[in-house]
Amino acid sequence: MTVPRESSTAAEVTGSMSPEVAFGRPELATAGEGRFSLDRLGRRVVFQVHTPPETAPAGQPRFLPSGTPACAVGQMVHYVDLDGGGTVQVGPDGANSWHPSWSPDGQTVAFYSDAGGSPNLWVHDVASGTSRLVSKVGVKAKLWVGDEPQWVPDGSEVLVPVAPDEEGTDGEEAASPAEGRPTARVYRSRDEPDDTGSIVELNEHYLRENNATIAAINIADGSVRVLVAADATPRPSAAQVSPSGRWVSYLSVALQDQSEDAPTSGCFHDLLLMSTAGGHAAVVASHIAQSESPPGYYLDTYIWHPTRDQLFWIDQGRLWTVEIDDKPGQPRRLAPSLDTLTVTPLLLTRTCTSLIIGIGKGEQATTDHNPVPHQLGVVPLDGSPHTVIAPPTDLADPYVVRQSHAVAWEPQPGAIAVQMRNPSTTEPVLLRVDTTTATITRSWQGPAKLDTVGATPDHRSLVAAYEDFRHPRDLWILDSEGHRERQLTTVNPLLSGVRLGEVDTFQTRVPQHDGTFADATTAVLLPAGVRRGDHLPAIMFCYPGGRVSHRSNQFGGGMPSCLPLTPFFDRGYAVLLAEAPIGPDGQAGNPRAELAAVLVPQLYHAAELGYIDLERVALSGHSYGGYGTAATISATNAFAAAVALQGMYDLTSSYSRLTTGTTTSMYWYFETGQARMGAHPWKAPQRYHDNSPYHQADRIQTPLLLIHGADDDMCHVDDAGMLYNALKRLGQDVELAIYDGEGHVPYEWSRVNAVDALHRVLDFLDRHLSG
Incomplete structure (x- = not known):
């Protein structure tokens, strides 16, 4: 089912919005x-x-x-x-x-x-x-x-x-070498069983x-x-x-x-x-x-x-x-x-x-x-x-x-x-x-x-x-x-001059984790001056378990993957905002396979409706969406390129990685949270292996751009480095950009780095989706 969206009335638009303006x-x-x-x-x-x-x-x-x-x-x-x-x-x-x-x-x-x-x-x-x-x-x-x-x-x-x-700290703080004392930071496990220490x-x-x-x-x-x-x-x-x-x-x-x-x-x-x-x-x-x-x-x-x-x-x-x-x-x-x-x-x-x-x-x-x-x-x-x-x-x-x-x-x-x-x-x-x-x-x-x-x-x-x-x-x-x-209020009068195109939505029947089917809603955002039937190159944004399609109701489509969309429109790309209904949080699942099963039908449907060129579509996501992007291209070759930002790519190593100021507080994320593993890696080693893009790197044929902040304490940069080296060794087309001093959310980075990352994404798409 396709639902055309009426354009909202607005003042006469005169131009585009540069990455510098978009981030500032x-x-x-x-x-x-x-x-x-x-x-x-x-x-x-x-x-x-x-x-x-x-x-x-x-x-x-x-x-x-x-x-x-x-x-x-x-x-x-x-x-x-x-x-x-x-x-x-x-x-x-x-x-x-x-x-x-x-x-x-x-x-x-x-x-x-x-x-x-x-x-x-x-x-x-x-x-x-x-x-x-x-x-x-x-x-x-x-x-x-x-x-x-x-x-x-x-x-x-x-x-x-x-x-x-007074404010508490985790662990024993390290001394300074100039003080003549050992510089060890010491952590000690508790005597409680299982995950009590994490609690x-x-x-x-x-x-x-x-x-x-x-x-x-x-x-x-x-x-x-x-x-x-x-x-x-x-x-x-x-x-x-x-x-x-x-x-x-x-x-x-x-x-x-x-x-x-x-x-x-x-x-x-x-x-x-x-x-x-x-x-x-x-x-x-x-x-x-x-x-x-x-x-x-x-x-x-x-x-x-x-x-x-x-x-x-x-x-x-x-x-x-x-x-x-x-x-x-x-x-x-x-x-x-x-x-x-x-x-x-x-x-x-x-x-x-x-x-x-x-x-x-x-x-x-x-x-x-x-x-x-x-x-x-x-x-x-x-x-x-x-x-x-x-x-x-x-x-x-x-x-x-x-x-x-x-x-x-x-x-x-x-x-x-x-x-x-x-x-x-x-x-x-x-x-x-x-x-x-x-x-x-x-x-x-x-x-x-x-x-x-x-x-x-x-x-x-x-x-x-x-x-x-x-x-x-x-x-x-x-x-x-x-x-x-x-x-x-008119918080930013300059935005009234931004030239934007049309928005449509359509629904696709997609298979679910439990064997049933559901309707997934996809929003299509088009550059100004084009319409359905023009078969544009495109980028699809996803977030596992999320409704990225809702962002079509925000100005300019919001910032999926923490990236403003107007620069994509200016280069002639259509944008697909996909819904990704996979198994529920906290239950053991197979998000890698489930994601491919719900995203690929939306991709094909968008092509059948004439919005996109099926052979020139990239996939992108941020954080769990970055994981989802890498996981999806390890399960399907349907996309011509992919851009993953700030993701986890080896679930086993991420499970036990030390993070700043704490030790094992990520247990819950994997066992009972968003990662959907349902247990620790020693109880479900195959599930962690099968759902980790790093361990499925030999199945990835899609050119991949990895973007990561070096100081990201939520999804560690080591995962991006591991996936990059795996794909490099396997002879695949992969690029890794690490931004020193930056954390998990690109639109909160220093402007020079956020702008550079966006330009890097656009240039990567131009190389791989040019036809």
Whole structure:
């Protein structure tokens, strides 16, 4: 089935986008980089803009030595009025600023900045237009949203995570030769059997990154009150303030449970409560499974009722609540007949009299996402019977749109908005769902990427980050149906001149790991001025188990393989964004064979439809997609060239390789995670051998370009060197480019290296796909 995609309206386009511009352009930050928010009166929205720096931190560390998260480098906070007016920058020039939050009166923005050399609390006054440092106390900034400054209701203080005095390290640090002492770094295995040592090391890692003192900082004079010390038991991480301001709730650091009676795998928090005046913290709920969907690690676990001191959370598929007066009451279950609830959604209706929850089928979370709800439920707080709502079966992945963090958006009273995905076109669909009658109306569908921010207090207008193939990501006001009403930001005006072609999608029946068949969606992105039937040379991008086709809804097709696509269009290449449905994470599989089985039919189908020249198509992927690229060309000769970036190519050696700052924390990745090996190499040696491109190198006939950062600590450069030498010895056409000082993600590299890598890919394709 082929589905033509209508071109989005846009200003007259005049040119192309060079690799230099593509890697250096400012963009509206994603939901994972910054938590956009409306002030409580619905007058302004605060957000972040990311401008990639010319020079990236060496090796792409998770944190800089200063304590600034690497993902905050190049971030700057802004706000804009919903009634019109220009964008206002918040924070000092020449520094990184991130994770803003509005004061209760909407007149002040609190945020973090490293203008003083390390992360500190700053505030910006809207009336005066000035920003200032509040306190020099070091903030323990996190990689994920949810650690933003938390205002008390009267606006006098904010709660922030403060850096502990000492940070732990793995192993014994080596001495300097100049000190006259041995330079050995020593690691010692634990006495626990099997993978317990790995769990211990992972927990130490989680504590280093997330453990913090929770402190209240006075906005006027910068004085600091410690509420919970970092070394408290359990170790504190991220806090919220109750609606009355009398209570502080906080999550402990999520740790893996190594006990034999652990209910599920994964990480677990405790939820605790204490008075904002200080004192003893009480455990409200223990051993709550952490959300597995970034960026919701801190935000998805529980919510406060917006107007009274009452908490709600989901634990092992069950819905719980506790009311707090002078002290916490006894937790009690709501809707006790429901016991397969998903982590999200967990929201209150507009009247705050019912909860919106998700009903699953009892599936376990994987390493990168929570189970998706199959139904929605409406649970009245007064104990009345709950209502079950079944979303349309032709759509997938229901997401309840929020008005605020704890309240669902109701474009009409009693009717919530639910965003879903059309699998056949990859397009988002907005539904209006009546919570009383369960009536569902489709209000909007389009070829776009839509990330909702929140709605005004009257629920009339929704603010969202919107982009499509022709429109770069910006903030828009949407009407009650979901249609774009007014653009709020123009982050990069120059992008309106980029000349882009058309986008189509088609579906192909492909075999599955279990012997069944499924529909895989492929997006075709064409250069300007060409059409179906022109049989272009092309490059297909893949990611095993992923839906790369969704990127067709992003501006210019996004960055599959961490590479911007507009330079490929400029050289006349079509782009195929493939869906690669292979066996599930955590189960023993054969990803090498499964990948070839799902990608090759999509390739042939694209040729039959006239989009591509079958004999001039390259395959590319990054990280697990880099592995997938090399694995696929070891199983089929259907591709004329291949480009693998930052992949693992020998699964056995990668399994036990030492990585910086730890030892064996990759066990889980292979045995119960994305690698799909299902066991360690001594139990399943043939599976590791059969699925490693290095061990199948004698089957590779396709010219291959390998690109790797020398300091990649996730997929070690040695794997790329091994595969290169194997293919060289076998007399195959192979090229390896290693970039010193660079890590795992090419679009985060220093610009000169990222641009060079892209030019290298383009030149490689020109040589092998020229016909």
